[in-house]
Amino acid sequence: MSLTVVGSIAYDAVQTPHGGRERMLGGAAVHFALAASFFDEVRVVGPVGDDFGDEEYAVLHGRNVITDDIEHVAGGKTFFWSGIYHENMNSRDTLETDLNVFEHFDPKLSQASRDCDVLFLANILPSLQLNVRRQCDKARFVALDSMDLWINIAKEPLIAAISEVDCVILNDGEVTQFTGEREIVAGARKIMDLGPSAMVVKLGKYGAALVTPDESFWIPAFPVDFVADPTGAGDSFAGGFVGCVAAHGGDASTDVLRLAMAYGTAIASFNVEEFGTERVARLTGEEIVARVEELRRITAFDTVALSLR
Amino acid sequence: MSLTVVGSIAYDAVQTPHGGRERMLGGAAVHFALAASFFDEVRVVGPVGDDFGDEEYAVLHGRNVITDDIEHVAGGKTFFWSGIYHENMNSRDTLETDLNVFEHFDPKLSQASRDCDVLFLANILPSLQLNVRRQCDKARFVALDSMDLWINIAKEPLIAAISEVDCVILNDGEVTQFTGEREIVAGARKIMDLGPSAMVVKLGKYGAALVTPDESFWIPAFPVDFVADPTGAGDSFAGGFVGCVAAHGGDASTDVLRLAMAYGTAIASFNVEEFGTERVARLTGEEIVARVEELRRITAFDTVALSLR
Numbered sequence: 001m002s003l004t005v006v007g008s009i010a011y012d013a014v015q016t017p018h019g020g021r022e023r024m025l026g027g028a029a030v031h032f033a034l035a036a037s038f039f040d041e042v043r044v045v046g047p048v049g050d051d052f053g054d055e056e057y058a059v060l061h062g063r064n065v066i067t068d069d070i071e072h073v074a075g076g077k078t079f080f081w082s083g084i085y086h087e088n089m090n091s092r093d094t095l096e097t098d099l100n101v102f103e104h105f106d107p108k109l110s111q112a113s114r115d116c117d118v119l120f121l122a123n124i125l126p127s128l129q130l131n132v133r134r135q136c137d138k139a140r141f142v143a144l145d146s147m148d149l150w151i152n153i154a155k156e157p158l159i160a161a162i163s164e165v166d167c168v169i170l171n172d173g174e175v176t177q178f179t180g181e182r183e184i185v186a187g188a189r190k191i192m193d194l195g196p197s198a199m200v201v202k203l204g205k206y207g208a209a210l211v212t213p214d215e216s217f218w219i220p221a222f223p224v225d226f227v228a229d230p231t232g233a234g235d236s237f238a239g240g241f242v243g244c245v246a247a248h249g250g251d252a253s254t255d256v257l258r259l260a261m262a263y264g265t266a267i268a269s270f271n272v273e274e275f276g277t278e279r280v281a282r283l284t285g286e287e288i289v290a291r292v293e294e295l296r297r298i299t300a301f302d303t304v305a306l307s308l309r
Numbered sequence: 310m311s312l313t314v315v316g317s318i319a320y321d322a323v324q325t326p327h328g329g330r331e332r333m334l335g336g337a338a339v340h341f342a343l344a345a346s347f348f349d350e351v352r353v354v355g356p357v358g359d360d361f362g363d364e365e366y367a368v369l370h371g372r373n374v375i376t377d378d379i380e381h382v383a384g385g386k387t388f389f390w391s392g393i394y395h396e397n398m399n400s401r402d403t404l405e406t407d408l409n410v411f412e413h414f415d416p417k418l419s420q421a422s423r424d425c426d427v428l429f430l431a432n433i434l435p436s437l438q439l440n441v442r443r444q445c446d447k448a449r450f451v452a453l454d455s456m457d458l459w460i461n462i463a464k465e466p467l468i469a470a471i472s473e474v475d476c477v478i479l480n481d482g483e484v485t486q487f488t489g490e491r492e493i494v495a496g497a498r499k500i501m502d503l504g505p506s507a508m509v510v511k512l513g514k515y516g517a518a519l520v521t522p523d524e525s526f527w528i529p530a531f532p533v534d535f536v537a538d539p540t541g542a543g544d545s546f547a548g549g550f551v552g553c554v555a556a557h558g559g560d561a562s563t564d565v566l567r568l569a570m571a572y573g574t575a576i577a578s579f580n581v582e583e584f585g586t587e588r589v590a591r592l593t594g595e596e597i598v599a600r601v602e603e604l605r606r607i608t609a610f611d612t613v614a615l616s617l618r
Contacts, residue, residue, distance in 0.1 A: 017491075038617040064618065089491060182326075182398060185532045206515035207529070216607050220516070220527035223494045247615055258610035285617030292612055298525050299608050301567035303601055306556055308347040308594030309373065 002041045003246045004113045005032045005239075006132045007122025007145075008102055009046040009070065012276060013082035016089065018228050024276035025056050027079060028122035028145065031232035034280045035239025035267045036120070037063040038288060039247040043113045045069040045132075047101040049076035059281050069113050076101035089227055090204060107132050114138075118246040120238060121165065123147050126157035133164050140250030143167040143200075143242050145234070151178050163195040166252060169238055171202040184209055185216050198257060200241065202234055210261050212254060219261050220299065222269035222291050229275040236271035236280060240264035240288075259292075266291035311350045312555045313422045314341045314548075315441050316431025316454075317411060318355040318379065321585060322391035325398065327537050333585035334365050336388060337431035337454065340541035343589045344548025344576045345429070346372040347597060348556040352422045354378040354441075356410040358385035368590050378422050385410035398536055399513060416441050423447075427555040429547060430474065432456045435466035442473050449559030452476040452509075452551050454543070460487050472504040475561060478547055480511040493518050494525050507566060509550065511543055519570050521563060528570045529608065531578035531600050538584040545580035545589060549573035549597075568601075575600035 010027030014020055029046045036042045043066045048056075052072070060067050079102040082095045107128055119136045121129040121144040133142055142165040150158050151174060162168055168191055172184055181187035188199040188211035201209040205227075207220040241264035248256045266288050270279045319336030323329055338355045345351045352375045357365075361381070369376050388411040391404045416437055428448040430438040432455055442451055451474040459467050460483060471477055477500055481493055490496035497508040497520035510518045514536075516529040550573035557565045575597050579588045 039615070040618075088485075176397075183532070183534060183536065186534060203515060206512060207527075209529070209532075216532055217610070218516075218529035218532070218608055219610075220518070220529070223492070223518075223525055223527070225492060225495060227492065244615070255611065259613055262610055262612070263615075288617060289612075289615070296610065296612050299527055301526070301528075301571055301605065302564065303571070303598075303605050304568055306348070306553070306572075306598070308597060309349075 001117045001246050001249060002043065002112070002115070003036055003039075003118045003120070003243065004043045004045060004109070004116035004136065005029050005036065005120040005122060006045040006107050006129075007032065007124055008079050009044070009048050009052070010079040010081055011051075012231055013080075014085070014229055014231050014275065016085040016229050017087055019275075021275045025059055026081065026232060026276055028235040030060070030277060031235035031271065031280070032120055032122055032239040032242075033060065033065045034063050034277055035236040035271075036243035036246070037065050038240075038267070038285055039243030040118070042066065043069055043116065045107050045109055045113055047071045047073050047076070047105050049073055049078040049101045052078045059277055062281060069108070069110050071108060073101040083231070085230065089230060109135050118142070118242060118250050120242045121145065121161070122235065122238075126150050126154050126161045130157065130161040130164060133161065141166050141242070141245050141252055143169055143238065145169045145238060146174070148174055148177055159194055162191065165196055167198040167200065168196050169200040169202065169241070171204065171234070175201055185211055198252060200261070202237065208237065208261060208265065210257055212257070215254070217258050217261060219265050219295065222265055222295055223298070224269050224273055227272045230272050231276065233268045233272050237264040237268040240267035262292045262295050263288065265295060310426045310555050310558060311352065311421070311424070312345055312348075312427045312429070312552065313352045313354060313418070313425035313445065314338050314345065314429040314431060315354040315416050316341065316433055317388050318353070318357050318361070319388040319390055320360075321540055322389075323394070323538055323540050323584065325394040325538050326396055328584075330584045334368055335390065335541060335585055337544040339369070339586060340544035340580065340589070341429055341431055341548040341551075342369065342374045343372050343586055344545040344580075345552035345555070346374050347549075347576070347594055348552030349427070351375065352378055352425065354416050354418055354422055356380045356382050356385070356414050358382055358387040358410045361387045368586055371590060378417070378419050380417060382410040392540070394539065398539060418444050426559050427451070427551060429551045430454065430470070431544065431547075435459050435463050435470045439466065439470040439473060442470065450475050450551070450554050450561055452478055452547065454478045454547060455483070457483055457486055468503055471500065474505055476507040476509065477505050478509040478511065478550070480513065480543070484510055494520055507561060509570070511546065517546065517570060517574065519566055521566070524563070526567050526570060528574050528604065531574055531604055532607070533578050533582055536581045539581050540585065542577045542580050546573040546577040549576035571601045571604050572597065574604060
């Protein structure tokens with residue numbers, strides 16, 4: 001099996017109540033690829049500039065991510081984002097977004113990337129997502145992420161892209177913005193009416209929900225002792241989630257998707273404990289499995305027949 | 310077994326995006342008692358004024374709640390609260406709070422109320438909570454709710470009250486306000502250091518967490534199709550939670566507390582589907598059990614040994 005991810009490769013600057021970094025490796029495709037690398041062979045498609053160096057490649061290669069389709073734009077600069085998290089860590093303000101080489105990104109997939117069994121379309125222009133999705137016509141499972149900006153200014157292309165994927169991943173605010181529905185299941189069902197057979201609704205520090213045509217599934221965030229930096233948590237989640245589906249041969253049965261929610265949750269919880277990719281870059285499979293098992297323990301209960309009055 | 314609740318009995322006026330009510334039965338003790346009435350004999354202690362009538366008593370008696378300790382203050386008016394919910398239903402503004410008979414409330418417990426096996430101290434002045442707690446010296450399980458106001462202006466009396474109960478129920482914002490801790494488990498542990506052996510952290514529409522010295526447990530809100538009015542949801546949750554512990558003889562073992570979290574969650578989900586007490590007043594035990602079982606189904610997953618790379 002092989003997994004391709006298309007999306008941003010970036011330098012991030014962040015400030016949180018616990019400190020900050022002036023320049024760290026980031027981007028949705030990077031966080032996704034590191035997380036997914038525990039499950040499958042992962043190819044990253046995305047652009048970088050002259051400033052993207054050996055140290056950054058080393059982080060990806062350290063997790064055996066295949067970087068052949070990272071496009072080096074000569075004379076260009078890598079996408080840069082900077083933001084500051086509020087005191088409660090729940091929300092953040094973007095200070096600066098320099099698209100740089102990302103501005104004219106036109107994904108070019110090698111044959112190996114096109115031949116993927118599983119595809120993740122990270123948050124980029126919806127028309128590009130559709131373009132890539134159609135190139136990967138053998139993919140058995142395709143998931144897509146997006147953001148408020150595209151719901152605002154490119155809703156029709158986003159609907160077109162959504163209609164050709166198996167699974168959409170958005171946060172609860174975006175689902176409400178997209179559908180006008182306040183309730184998560186109702187909103188997710190409206191999006192699934194466009195074509196997808198599953199929808200993941202990210203709830204930030206409260207966890208995530210999986211909605212399929214017949215049921216829903218809910219998992220809390222793994223309770224960590226300390227959150228240093230939430231940046232990339234959603235993409236790490238997606239990497240664990242989609243990676244787990246890939247490890248099951250693209251099988252999107254309910255049991256696999258639920259387990260995938262747990263793996264995504266576990267990896268995201270490591271991501272937030274340190275800045276950027278720092279923690280996930282040295283993560284081990286054993287650590288991930290231990291948190292998945294702990295997630296089962298902290299959510300399980302037995303129903304007992306009580307005779308109610 | 311018997312259960313006593315001390316707290317507010319009120320008329321509420323609410324507006325939500327789905328409509329409103331100009332005057333409906335409410336108050337923490339009322340919502341709690343209706344929910345707990347499915348599990349045990351429940352006595353309500355709280356003050357009402359001349360305006361509190363047969364119709365309101367009928368709602369409580371309809372669920373076999375014992376109202377002997379409802380204190381009728383002649384010439385007084387019942388506590389009145391009005392509020393308006395924001396578009397997202399997550400937050401609300403208080404428009405008016407008329408304490409009325411509640412202003413000089415000094416709980417008077419009959420012998421039967423004092424002899425309770427389980428006691429719930431709904432959100433009232435912390436010094437009164439402590440007073441009542443000491444009167445009920447045979448209680449095997451005592452839980453306490455509070456609010457931001459008391460954390461701000463009566464923290465020492467609140468700490469004194471907390472130090473003599475078994476379980477504290479607060480929302481996540483209040484835990485952070487009380488302890489300065491951003492993370493739920495860390496905050497809950499700080500509060501438990503004051504004495505309690507369990508802490509419930511309410512997460513609003515995202516569910517609730519149970520923290521005990523050795524572990525945590527997380528349950529989502531039951532996903533309803535429609536939320537008409539969140540007023541009283543937290544007290545309905547507490548009624549189901551504490552009621553379930555009472556139904557187990559005040560046994561606060563982990564298994565009982567987890568099941569209690571599910572019962573509280575299930576009853577709260579009915580509460581929000583209609584205004585005030587309207588839905589819970591005609592709720593059945595079968596409906597509650599069905600949602601508890603559904604909660605188990607929508608949170609369960611099997612861990613499967615994956616060989617990670």
